[in-house]
Amino acid sequence: MSAATISAADTRIPLRSHLRHTGALIRRNLLWIRQDPESMFDAILFPVIFTLLFVYVFGGSIGQSLGGGQEAYVQYVVPGLLAMMGMNMAQGVGTGFNTDFNSGVMDRFRSLPIGRGSVLFAKIVVELMRMLVACVILMVVAVLVGFDITHWPGLFAAVGLATVFGSALMWVFLTLGVVMKSAQSVQAMGFLVLMPLQFGSSIFAPTASMPGWLQNFTEYNPLSSLADAARGLMVGGPVAHGLWVTLAWSVGLTAVMAPVAIHKFRTKN
Amino acid sequence: MTRIDTNPGGARSAVTVRGLVKHYGETKALDGVDLDVREGTVMGVLGPNGAGKTTLVRILCTLLAADAGQATVAGYDVVRQPRQLRRVIGLTGQYASVDEKLPGWENLYMIGRLLDLSRKESRARADELLERFSLTEAARRPAATYSGGMRRRLDLAASMIGRPTVLFLDEPTTGLDPRTRNEVWDEVKTMVGDGVTVVLTTQYMEEAEQLASELTVVDRGRVIAGGEIEELKAKVGGRTLRIRPADPLQLRPLAGWIDELGITGLATTVADTERGSLLVPVLSDEQLTAVVGAVTARGVTLSSLTTELPSLDEVFLSLTGHRASAPQDTVPADDREEVAV
Numbered sequence: 069m070s071a072a073t074i075s076a077a078d079t080r081i082p083l084r085s086h087l088r089h090t091g092a093l094i095r096r097n098l099l100w101i102r103q104d105p106e107s108m109f110d111a112i113l114f115p116v117i118f119t120l121l122f123v124y125v126f127g128g129s130i131g132q133s134l135g136g137g138q139e140a141y142v143q144y145v146v147p148g149l150l151a152m153m154g155m156n157m158a159q160g161v162g163t164g165f166n167t168d169f170n171s172g173v174m175d176r177f178r179s180l181p182i183g184r185g186s187v188l189f190a191k192i193v194v195e196l197m198r199m200l201v202a203c204v205i206l207m208v209v210a211v212l213v214g215f216d217i218t219h220w221p222g223l224f225a226a227v228g229l230a231t232v233f234g235s236a237l238m239w240v241f242l243t244l245g246v247v248m249k250s251a252q253s254v255q256a257m258g259f260l261v262l263m264p265l266q267f268g269s270s271i272f273a274p275t276a277s278m279p280g281w282l283q284n285f286t287e288y289n290p291l292s293s294l295a296d297a298a299r300g301l302m303v304g305g306p307v308a309h310g311l312w313v314t315l316a317w318s319v320g321l322t323a324v325m326a327p328v329a330i331h332k333f334r335t336k337n
Numbered sequence: 338m339t340r341i342d343t344n345p346g347g348a349r350s351a352v353t354v355r356g357l358v359k360h361y362g363e364t365k366a367l368d369g370v371d372l373d374v375r376e377g378t379v380m381g382v383l384g385p386n387g388a389g390k391t392t393l394v395r396i397l398c399t400l401l402a403a404d405a406g407q408a409t410v411a412g413y414d415v416v417r418q419p420r421q422l423r424r425v426i427g428l429t430g431q432y433a434s435v436d437e438k439l440p441g442w443e444n445l446y447m448i449g450r451l452l453d454l455s456r457k458e459s460r461a462r463a464d465e466l467l468e469r470f471s472l473t474e475a476a477r478r479p480a481a482t483y484s485g486g487m488r489r490r491l492d493l494a495a496s497m498i499g500r501p502t503v504l505f506l507d508e509p510t511t512g513l514d515p516r517t518r519n520e521v522w523d524e525v526k527t528m529v530g531d532g533v534t535v536v537l538t539t540q541y542m543e544e545a546e547q548l549a550s551e552l553t554v555v556d557r558g559r560v561i562a563g564g565e566i567e568e569l570k571a572k573v574g575g576r577t578l579r580i581r582p583a584d585p586l587q588l589r590p591l592a593g594w595i596d597e598l599g600i601t602g603l604a605t606t607v608a609d610t611e612r613g614s615l616l617v618p619v620l621s622d623e624q625l626t627a628v629v630g631a632v633t634a635r636g637v638t639l640s641s642l643t644t645e646l647p648s649l650d651e652v653f654l655s656l657t658g659h660r661a662s663a664p665q666d667t668v669p670a671d672d673r674e675e676v677a678v
Binding site: 089176 | 398399400402420421423424426428430432434435436437438439440443447448450451452453479495
């Protein structure tokens with residue numbers, strides 16, 4: 069029994085087992101929703117409220133500056149709201165996971181012979197499902213308030229891109245969820261970080277009228293890039309720049325934060 | 338007693354711990370702990386709150402890394418072979434480690450799948466264990482609706498899904514009422530009957546006496562005594578004198594009065610109101626005689642008088658110099674909370 073052979077055999081969990089474990093944990097998270105349907109409220113109500121709010125409150129005035137009216141603003145803001153969807157879900161996953169982590173069941177998971185990532189992967193898969201539900205609802209409401217889907221493949225591509233960026237953000241918030249002491253602090257932290265990113269972007273209004281320093285900020289703000297790319301894909305316009313910046317952010321965040329989240333999850337007392 | 342273990346740390350030893358150390362900042366949760374648990378036995382780890390019991394269990398279950406020392410469970414090293422180790426252990430924590438939002442059946446099914454049982458096996462095992470722990474009727478209800486005792490039973494069932502060879506029970510009855518505690522004890526005894534090795538941490542003397550064959554007494558991160566329960570009692574010496582005054586109203590005043598005489602053992606005299614008797618720790622025949630003499634001289638009529646083995650409270654006091662059950666409000670509720678300090 070040499071130490072080397074033991075370690076090699078010990079660290080390997082077959083892919084099929086990984087899938088089985090993640091599947092069992094996805095089932096757990098889905099059962100939560102069945103047990104507590106109110107937990108879907110955010111995914112359902114957020115797109116409805118934000119779409120109505122922005123289109124009817126700001127639509128007229130911002131629409132004018134776009135050279136149209138409310139109709140022009142609908143075309144502008146819906147791709148932006150799509151870009152925001154991942155952010156909202158990610159924030160929720162952080163607080164939810166923190167609560168989950170502080171319950172005794174995590175000790176059991178961590179004392180079972182499963183890959184440490186599976187608990188986190190399952191969480192992300194379920195949140196992405198919720199996000200897709202939110203996207204469908206967003207598009208239904210959008211069409212009801214006058215959004216014109218001109219390019220279906222572009223719409224799907226935009227949803228796909230939002231999902232990719234959303235999952236990258238979820239790793240960030242999962243890390244916060246593991247590291248921070250309470251769900252409230254995760255929420256407060258998320259609010260502090262995301263508020264400027266959300267409004268200092270092209271999500272709700274064109275950046276041209278913003279002061280120079282803020283325009284510089286929006287230039288590198290991934291939410292801006294995602295909103296721009298989604299806009300280009302859904303209603304036409306430049307896509308490439310936003311797409312590459314968003315993908316770069318997504319890959320970068322995932323490459324850094326996924327290992328950190330898993331490591332923190334593994335080593336937390 | 339004379340059996341010579343020719344293979345120490347080998348097949349016969351289910352748990353081997355050598356020089357385990359764990360610090361939380363300045364606090365030494367474990368300060369060089371050694372432990373050997375033979376296969377098929379129940380080892381009671383007895384100590385007050387904050388003694389390091391939970392830290393020990395968490396290290397042995399690979400939930401926590403030690404700062405120094407070695408430990409193997411079922412022959413697997415906690416650091417080098419965590420995955421193999423996790424496959425052969427079961428854990429029931431101080432707080433029910435079940436998913437409260439999930440129904441009991443779903444909890445067990447999920448754990449079956451996480452232990453790589455097939456769907457069919459997982460279903461069968463879930464049904465079987467719910468039946469065995471008398472939870473079949475509550476199978477479809479969320480665990481959050483269960484009573485404290487039911488939750489503990491579900492927790493025990495969850496620990497048994499993988500047919501563990503070593504089971505860790507970390508204060509399995511803390512916070513349960515006496516009747517429910519007896520229920521859990523019965524379940525644990527059944528599990529022990531199946532040949533599982535059990536490491537049981539507890540603050541209750543009675544629990545250790547009920548379940549464990551051997552005992553390790555820990556205090557402030559150190560092992561201060563170990564051996565078979567009867568052996569430990571003999572080492573401490575003395576007995577418990579049980580006397581029943583004819584007038585039950587005299588129990589409490591009499592207990593205080595006897596303690597003040599200063600002719601008894603280290604533990605305090607306890608009034609057992611349920612059975613209407615006083616439990617007086619005595620270290621010698623002289624003390625026994627003196628107590629009986631003093632009580633009768635006070636004019637108290639005794640309706641019965643027996644002697645029993647010394648209480649574990651007495652064992653603990655004579656070994657550590659302080660009571661085993663430290664006051665709840667001055668000590669962290671469990672070892673984990675020390676981290677936050």
